[in-house]
Amino acid sequence: MESMRGILHKTSLQEAQERQLAGQKRTWSTSNGDEDRKDSSSGSRSAFTATTAAPASASSQSSVRFQNALHFLPPSTKLSASKIVTFNASEGPSEYTQRRVFAATPSSTIDPELDLAHPVYNLPPQLVNNFASLGIKQIYPWQKNCLKGPGLLTGAKNLVYCAPTGGGKSLVADLLMLKRIMEEPETKALLILPYVALVQEKVRWLRTVVQGLTANLDPEALEKQKANSIWRLRPDHDSIKVIGFFGGGKIRSTWQDFDIGICTLEKANMLINTAIEDSSISQLRAVVLDELHMIDDDHRGYLLELIATKLLSLEQPIQIIGMSATLPNANLVAKWLNAHSYETRYRPIPIEEHLVCEGKIYHIGTNGATAQRQLKVEEISKAQIDATRQIEESSHKEFRDPVLNAVVTLAHETALMGYGALVFAGSRGICESDARLISRVMPQPHEVDSKTMDKRMDLLSELRSLSTGADPVLEETVLSGVAFHRGLNDLAAGINLPARRVILHNARMGREFVGPSMLRQMRGRAGRQGKSPVGETYLCCRQDDLEQVLDLMYADIPEIASCLNTENKRVQRAILEVISVRLANSHESLLEYFSNSLISYTHDREFVEKCLTSGLEEIHDLGLIVNDSYSSFAATQLGKAIVASSVDPYDGVFIHAELTKTLKAFVMDGEMHILYVFTPVQDFGIIVNWQVFRNEMDALDESGLRVLGFLGIKPTAVLKLAQGVPLKENTPEERELARVYRRFYLALQLRDLCNEMPIHVVARKYDSPRGSVQTLAQTCQGFAAGMIKFCEHMGWGIMAAALEHFSDRLMAGARTDLLELAKIPFIKSRTARVFWENGYRTVGAIANADPKELVLILMHAQPNKLRLKGKIDEKYEEKLLVKANVISASANRLWQVQLQAEMAEE
Numbered sequence: 001m002e003s004m005r006g007i008l009h010k011t012s013l014q015e016a017q018e019r020q021l022a023g024q025k026r027t028w029s030t031s032n033g034d035e036d037r038k039d040s041s042s043g044s045r046s047a048f049t050a051t052t053a054a055p056a057s058a059s060s061q062s063s064v065r066f067q068n069a070l071h072f073l074p075p076s077t078k079l080s081a082s083k084i085v086t087f088n089a090s091e092g093p094s095e096y097t098q099r100r101v102f103a104a105t106p107s108s109t110i111d112p113e114l115d116l117a118h119p120v121y122n123l124p125p126q127l128v129n130n131f132a133s134l135g136i137k138q139i140y141p142w143q144k145n146c147l148k149g150p151g152l153l154t155g156a157k158n159l160v161y162c163a164p165t166g167g168g169k170s171l172v173a174d175l176l177m178l179k180r181i182m183e184e185p186e187t188k189a190l191l192i193l194p195y196v197a198l199v200q201e202k203v204r205w206l207r208t209v210v211q212g213l214t215a216n217l218d219p220e221a222l223e224k225q226k227a228n229s230i231w232r233l234r235p236d237h238d239s240i241k242v243i244g245f246f247g248g249g250k251i252r253s254t255w256q257d258f259d260i261g262i263c264t265l266e267k268a269n270m271l272i273n274t275a276i277e278d279s280s281i282s283q284l285r286a287v288v289l290d291e292l293h294m295i296d297d298d299h300r301g302y303l304l305e306l307i308a309t310k311l312l313s314l315e316q317p318i319q320i321i322g323m324s325a326t327l328p329n330a331n332l333v334a335k336w337l338n339a340h341s342y343e344t345r346y347r348p349i350p351i352e353e354h355l356v357c358e359g360k361i362y363h364i365g366t367n368g369a370t371a372q373r374q375l376k377v378e379e380i381s382k383a384q385i386d387a388t389r390q391i392e393e394s395s396h397k398e399f400r401d402p403v404l405n406a407v408v409t410l411a412h413e414t415a416l417m418g419y420g421a422l423v424f425a426g427s428r429g430i431c432e433s434d435a436r437l438i439s440r441v442m443p444q445p446h447e448v449d450s451k452t453m454d455k456r457m458d459l460l461s462e463l464r465s466l467s468t469g470a471d472p473v474l475e476e477t478v479l480s481g482v483a484f485h486r487g488l489n490d491l492a493a494g495i496n497l498p499a500r501r502v503i504l505h506n507a508r509m510g511r512e513f514v515g516p517s518m519l520r521q522m523r524g525r526a527g528r529q530g531k532s533p534v535g536e537t538y539l540c541c542r543q544d545d546l547e548q549v550l551d552l553m554y555a556d557i558p559e560i561a562s563c564l565n566t567e568n569k570r571v572q573r574a575i576l577e578v579i580s581v582r583l584a585n586s587h588e589s590l591l592e593y594f595s596n597s598l599i600s601y602t603h604d605r606e607f608v609e610k611c612l613t614s615g616l617e618e619i620h621d622l623g624l625i626v627n628d629s630y631s632s633f634a635a636t637q638l639g640k641a642i643v644a645s646s647v648d649p650y651d652g653v654f655i656h657a658e659l660t661k662t663l664k665a666f667v668m669d670g671e672m673h674i675l676y677v678f679t680p681v682q683d684f685g686i687i688v689n690w691q692v693f694r695n696e697m698d699a700l701d702e703s704g705l706r707v708l709g710f711l712g713i714k715p716t717a718v719l720k721l722a723q724g725v726p727l728k729e730n731t732p733e734e735r736e737l738a739r740v741y742r743r744f745y746l747a748l749q750l751r752d753l754c755n756e757m758p759i760h761v762v763a764r765k766y767d768s769p770r771g772s773v774q775t776l777a778q779t780c781q782g783f784a785a786g787m788i789k790f791c792e793h794m795g796w797g798i799m800a801a802a803l804e805h806f807s808d809r810l811m812a813g814a815r816t817d818l819l820e821l822a823k824i825p826f827i828k829s830r831t832a833r834v835f836w837e838n839g840y841r842t843v844g845a846i847a848n849a850d851p852k853e854l855v856l857i858l859m860h861a862q863p864n865k866l867r868l869k870g871k872i873d874e875k876y877e878e879k880l881l882v883k884a885n886v887i888s889a890s891a892n893r894l895w896q897v898q899l900q901a902e903m904a905e906e
């Protein structure tokens with residue numbers, strides 16, 4: 001490992017460049033990848049498996065060096081998929097049951113209001129054209145009815161609406177939001193989504209939607225802007241700017257830089273807090289809350305509630321538009337949000353649902369089983385109803401389990417017919433083994449046409465060139481047209497994948513069955529307008545699970561309720577935040593504030609008051625708020641630092657104690673102390689392997705050992721723990737110390753990640769689930785940015801400056817990011833540095849930037865030329881825009897591959 005001195009003498013950029021120049025290969029991947037960036041899709045025939053991030057044992061691959069040849073063939077022997085016998089002669093095996101004539105959706109010749117150009121919508125022709133070129137030539141009747149709800153098109157009324165997955169919800173929200181910012185000068189909109197991958201997809205979509213449109217600028221403000229600008233206004237100054245906010249790192253773009261901000265929940269909450277504090281919130285005119293049912297999510301749902309409550313408490317008109325596919329108590333939510341409520345069951349692409357048990361396939365209905373007659377366990381177990389098809393038993397021992405055999409056979413059948421299948425498995429282990437086994441029945445590389453194989457090879461080489469290297473299982477499967485993704489949420493929640501068929505391997509998440517809501521989301525992935533005109537789902541289960549599976553299939557979607565309570569500490573966080581941003585400062589005003597919260601609609605007043613009283617008491621006792629003689633509350637410096645850095649109040653107190661120690665003795669002659677400070681404090685559910693801890697401790701240099709001492713970690717104690725003596729956690733002090741030990745174990749992992757060790761190798765080395773290492777890698781940058789803010793708010797300027805300085809050089813991915821940047825065409829040497837210095841430090845950041853923004857950076861990279869001219873040459877700017885578009889497209893492609901390689905947040 002490099003010492004701190006070495007790093008300080010040489011920037012990571014220089015280092016990255018030198019390594020590139022020398023053509024040095026990274027230790028962890030033997031392929032440098034194909035420099036030409038080609039289409040990264042894996043071809044039309046594919047099977048894709050997705051899973052939860054449930055822990056599983058480390059990969060069985062022991063070597064971290066992989067074969068270089070792209071013509072790498074899976075070592076496993078080919079297996080064959082079972083045959084499927086059809087009982088009903090009218091349904092041939094290659095025929096999809098729903099390929100029949102549907103009653104056509106009414107067209108605008110019958111109802112002129114289905115045409116977006118109709119005056120009732122009052123949309124600019126450019127917008128109508130843009131939608132048409134994206135395949136939306138007319139709207140669905142439900143979209144029309146919804147849009148025409150009272151006061152919606154004028155922005156006077158809020159809206160809560162529900163439509164099945166794939167039903168076309170986004171269009172309604174997009175139109176309402178765009179209308180607001182186009183019709184009302186100088187206004188802004190926020191669109192809030194739960195996952196980074198969704199934010200990414202939405203940014204791309206909306207940028208296309210708003211192409212050529214102009215924001216409505218206030219003429220007075222425009223004059224002022226002109227007068228204040230040393231540059232003449234760029235030709236695109238009035239275009240609608242769409243910016244995405246997500247992931248770690250500082251928020252680089254500010255409220256001023258966008259017309260539409262697309263954010264994850266965390267980023268939206270931060271943006272809104274800042275805007276309330278500096279009063280720029282007054283520009284906010286529309287907020288879209290997608291996946292509104294997330295409010296019920298134990299971990300992050302409270303953020304949605306806090307955001308909506310804050311918006312409701314402001315005294316300015318903000319149109320709130322909330323949508324969901326699964327919101328059984330939409331009326332209550334609408335009442336809370338003071339919104340018009342609309343619900344439809346329309347699905348442009350019907351889905352045929354199937355149950356598979358003991359190899360028998362039962363057709364259970366169209367569009368959600370709940371609408372059908374309920375099947376009973378005996379009907380299936382006593383063969384009282386007819387199966388439509390039967391999957392024959394396999395002669396391979398690998399496929400002895402009938403559920404697995406069904407999954408593999410059905411995926412294989414879909415792919416052979418040239419369509420995509422999406423398999424959901426209950427754990428990482430099952431996901432990987434499904435991917436491997438499916439790939440073994442797929443046509444082998446030599447049996448596939450060369451065009452498809454080229455695409456797969458390109459994809460594999462792109463994966464290999466990622467900083468984390470290609471996953472060993474993907475190495476085995478990609479060339480067979482099979483890939484997988486660990487983490488089911490973003491896939492289930494709406495990424496547009498062209499999956500014709502969704503196959504559920506047991507409908508479990510870990511050991512537990514998924515909930516009815518998740519089941520509906522996963523099945524809803526089948527068939528997608530514009531991507532796949534038909535959809536099918538197959539829920540494959542064991543005979544023993546039949547009763548629970550049927551219960552699950554027919555279960556009502558549970559009503560959603562507020563997740564704010566004192567036990568999960570969300571109330572405390574909410575109170576602290578409200579006091580800190582000064583939306584309330586007394587018991588009464590807090591009560592009034594919480595009367596705008598969902599908790600006041602789903603719980604009785606007594607409960608709310610109790611939560612409030614005990615929450616206030618707790619954060620007061622923690623020293624996060626004070627109250628004066630007039631009983632008015634104010635956040636303390638620590639309270640404000642906690643809100644600004646977006647940490648949980650209790651974590652904040654722990655961080656404060658740790659940083660106070662650090663201030664007294666900061667070990668600067670090595671990297672371990674900094675890494676420790678940058679190690680997130682959240683519980684990743686880690687289990688320390690004490691032998692590994694001991695080995696790593698033994699390998700620490702003198703500076704590292706000094707860090708241990710300052711943190712209170714005793715080498716003798718670690719030796720005992722490694723011999724099997726359990727870690728004591730009886731008293732609060734012991735628990736605190738145990739937390740330090742665990743955090744240090746994560747800091748060691750972070751150190752290895754910073755040194756570009758691939759995630760799967762780190763996971764194996766530390767005997768940790770890959771999912772938790774991945775979470776660590778994904779959250780550390782955001783956490784580090786939070787720590788810098790924390791120090792700034794505590795008045796620890798020097799510490800903040802030191803952390804800031806090191807975060808650029810030391811943070812996980814810093815060097816790998818530079819290597820990544822250099823893969824984008826035109827971003828080399830000096831340009832890379834300029835991009836880096838201007839905050840575009842990752843492929844993701846560049847992918848997400850508006851190409852017009854990139855033009856400015858490209859200009860900065862050529863300052864002499866510009867200064868000489870004194871003004872921007874339009875032709876030159878046009879040239880740069882072409883360059884910027886190439887950069888953007890390429891960065892998007894790389895970023896997509898990264899996302900698919902699980903680099904998404906959360």
Ligand SMILES: Nc1ncnc2c1ncn2[C@@H]1O[C@H](COP(=O)(O)OP(=O)(O)OP(=O)(O)O)[C@@H](O)[C@H]1O
Pocket residue numbers: 135136137138139140143163164165166167168169170171324325493494496524528529530
């Ligand atoms: N009126 C329309 N005509 C043609 N295509 C449409 C129309 N409305 C929406 N679509 C397309 O249908 C697809 C699904 O729409 P959308 O993503 O809005 O669904 P959704 O209801 O938000 O689903 P989810 O719950 O999965 O997010 C998209 O590709 C979208 O462009």
